[in-house]
Amino acid sequence: MTKKFHLDKTQIRPLATGYGACIATDMITVEGKSVGYMVREFPHPDHPEDSGWLFTSGEESQDYMDDANHHGVYDVNTIANYCPEIIALLDAPPQSAFARNPVTGKLEQIDYEEPLD
Template identity: 55%
Template sequence: MSKDDIHPLATGRGGCIASDRITIDGLPVRFMYRQQPHNPQDSGWAFLSGTEDDAYMNDAAKHDIYDVNTIANYDRSIIPFLDAPVGSVFEKVPGATDFVLITDWAPSRS
């Protein structure tokens, strides 16, 4: 996505982690979770396609830090959930149009 393609959809929300499966491969966001932010510029959000395994995510070259607004431009379906509290986890299963709250998952503490 070029800089000219980015519109102000979810501005002022800080940074997030997103995998290359979204930003490079063009897959939709199907898994998102919010951790405690590491600093004032961090939203705590991580956005994944749901196809990333541990080996993929352990490769730092396969994900990066982006402004939340940038990821909202890749997939607008995340926008209604951006005010969810720290600890929130949402998933959109293939074929579904809506995210659902997940209560039995937490990120690993590596």
């Protein structure tokens, strides 16, 4: 299955280069939704390009997330082009999390929760 991305590769500009790779869901890259939740884990020690960042719209169900066809690995810069609001938060340390406040519409820091295995 070939994905039709919301932004064409010619629309990707250098907004947040040098951060490495991240995981993002199709709700952002295919459907064009804004980042509604972002969490930074410790980067994988065997993958030096891993930034530790995961970006979702915040609307994904667990079933959606469990299907590997619904997300992919991207350069953080690519996701910054989809949602430039994340740029100011990218230097947050591992074990940081941010969610979109439904009242203000802004990404705000929230308590980090250890992922379940």
